[in-house]
Amino acid sequence: MKKLLIASAIVATFAAPQAFAQAKNFEGFSAGLNINATSSDTDIRNSGGSVKATGQTSSNGSLQAQYNLALGSAFVLGFGGTYEFGDIDLGSSGAVFSGKRKNAYSVYVAPGFAVADSWLIYGKVASISASFETTGAAIFAGKTDASGVGYGFGVQKMLNKNVYLQAEYMQNKYDDKTIVTSLTTQAKAEARTFSFGVGYKF
Numbered sequence: 001m002k003k004l005l006i007a008s009a010i011v012a013t014f015a016a017p018q019a020f021a022q023a024k025n026f027e028g029f030s031a032g033l034n035i036n037a038t039s040s041d042t043d044i045r046n047s048g049g050s051v052k053a054t055g056q057t058s059s060n061g062s063l064q065a066q067y068n069l070a071l072g073s074a075f076v077l078g079f080g081g082t083y084e085f086g087d088i089d090l091g092s093s094g095a096v097f098s099g100k101r102k103n104a105y106s107v108y109v110a111p112g113f114a115v116a117d118s119w120l121i122y123g124k125v126a127s128i129s130a131s132f133e134t135t136g137a138a139i140f141a142g143k144t145d146a147s148g149v150g151y152g153f154g155v156q157k158m159l160n161k162n163v164y165l166q167a168e169y170m171q172n173k174y175d176d177k178t179i180v181t182s183l184t185t186q187a188k189a190e191a192r193t194f195s196f197g198v199g200y201k202f
Contacts, residue, residue: 023070024096025158026070032166032199033066034082042090043100043188044134051097060086063197066110070162076120078110090132090189101189103132106150118158126150128172142185148174152193158201166197 041054068081083105090099106129112122129147154168174189 022074023072023076023115025117025161026068026076026112026114026120026156026201027070028201029067030199030201032066032164032197033194034062034064034166034168034197036060036062036084036193036195038088038191038193040088040101041188041190044097044099045186054091056089056091057086060084060088060093060104062195062197064197068112068167074114075113076112076122078112078122079108081107082126083106084130088191090134099132099134101104101191102131102133104128108150112153112156120156120158121153122156123153124151124168124169124170126170126172128174130174132177132187134187144177144187146174146177146187146189152183162201164199164201165201166195168195168197169193170195 002026037059038057040056040058041052042056043052045051062082062084064080064082066078068076068078070075084103087105089102090101091097106126108124108126110122110124112120114120123143126149127147128150129145131143131145133143135141144168152170154166156164156166158164170193172191172193176185177189
């Protein structure tokens with residue numbers, strides 16, 4: 001029993017610094033560029049009718065900035081933000097409705113776990129915002145800004161001490177919004193985004 005306790009203490013002594021070193025590999029400021037593939041669901045309705053577009057797919061890019069803290073062991077806590085460039089299609093219904101999401105951005109927290117020296121898995125909770133523009137029939141045409149919540153998970157692979165690859169999935173839901181068109185219109189928007197990116201840790 002005494003030998004087992006001594007052996008356990010020795011293992012713990014060497015394992016703890018190694019785990020902490022894994023977290024340290026991801027600590028610091030980083031910046032990245034992502035390519036996003038998004039599937040959108042949009043529901044717009046008023047007293048004149050309704051339009052629902054589901055599964056509309058489109059792509060754009062985004063910039064990402066993040067700071068990670070190593071919290072001992074293998075845990076990492078990240079804080080960051082993203083800004084998308086390029087519009088996302090919300091779907092269309094002939095000449096009746098067509099919509100786009102513009103200028104989307106987020107701020108987020110991303111707790112993670114370093115499973116190896118160069119691999120990090122993480123979750124993410126984000127506060128999201130964007131501008132929405134709809135065109136087509138007068139009863140559905142308008143502009144508004146909306147915010148909401150996003151959540152997801154991802155994985156990061158360090159290629160060396162500075163350069164990394166990242167893959168991520170996010171589920172975003174925007175708050176229900178009233179658009180002032182020729183009629184008062186209620187709009188709902190959700191999106192699912194898979195992104196792949198490359199970044200640099202300073």
